[in-house]
Amino acid sequence: MTNSNIFKDITTMIEYYRAMGFDALPITFGGKETNSPGSGSNGDVHLRKLREEIGDCKRCRLSEQRKNIVFGEGNPDARLMFIGEAPGRDEDIKGLPFVGEAGVLLTRLIEKMGLKRSDVYISNIIKCRPPMNRDPGDD
Numbered sequence: 048m049t050n051s052n053i054f055k056d057i058t059t060m061i062e063y064y065r066a067m068g069f070d071a072l073p074i075t076f077g078g079k080e081t082n083s084p085g086s087g088s089n090g091d092v093h094l095r096k097l098r099e100e101i102g103d104c105k106r107c108r109l110s111e112q113r114k115n116i117v118f119g120e121g122n123p124d125a126r127l128m129f130i131g132e133a134p135g136r137d138e139d140i141k142g143l144p145f146v147g148e149a150g151v152l153l154t155r156l157i158e159k160m161g162l163k164r165s166d167v168y169i170s171n172i173i174k175c176r177p178p179m180n181r182d183p184g185d186d
C-alpha cells in the first residue's frame with residue numbers, strides 16, 4: 048500500500064467519524080502505559096528484545112546500502128499503529144519512521160484524530176531503505 052493510499056484511508060475514516068458526530072476518534076488511552084510509554088511496560092520489553100534480536104541485521108541485501116535500520120517509534124503500548132511500506136531517504140538518514148514530507152502529513156492527520164504522535168506507534172514492514180525507493184526484492 049502506498050503512502051497516498053494510507054492517507055486516503057485515514058482521511059476516509061476521519062470523515063466517517065466526523066459524519067457520525069465525533070470531534071475525535073473514539074479511542075481512549077488510559078492507564079500507566081500511555082502516561083509513561085517506554086517505561087518497562089510489556090510492550091516496551093517486547094520491542095526492546097526484538098530490537099536486540101535484529102541487531103546490526105544483514106539478513107538481506109537491503110543492509111548493504113542503508114544508513115540506519117528504521118525500527119519504529121512511539122508508544123510501545125499504543126492501541127493504534129501505523130505501518131508504512133519501507134523507509135525513504137529522510138527516514139534512512141535519521142533512523143526514524145515517517146519523518147519526511149509524508150511524516151509531516153501523518154503527524155497532522157494523527158493530531159486531527161485528537162491524538163499526539165507519541166500516543167501511537169509508527170513503523171514500516173521493511174526496516175531498511177530499498178535503494179532509490181525501489182520495490183523490495185523477494186529476499
Ligand code: SF4
Pocket residue numbers: 101104105106107108109110116173174175
Ligand atoms: S530489511 Fe529487515 S531483514 Fe533486511 S537487512 Fe534490514 S532489518 Fe534485516
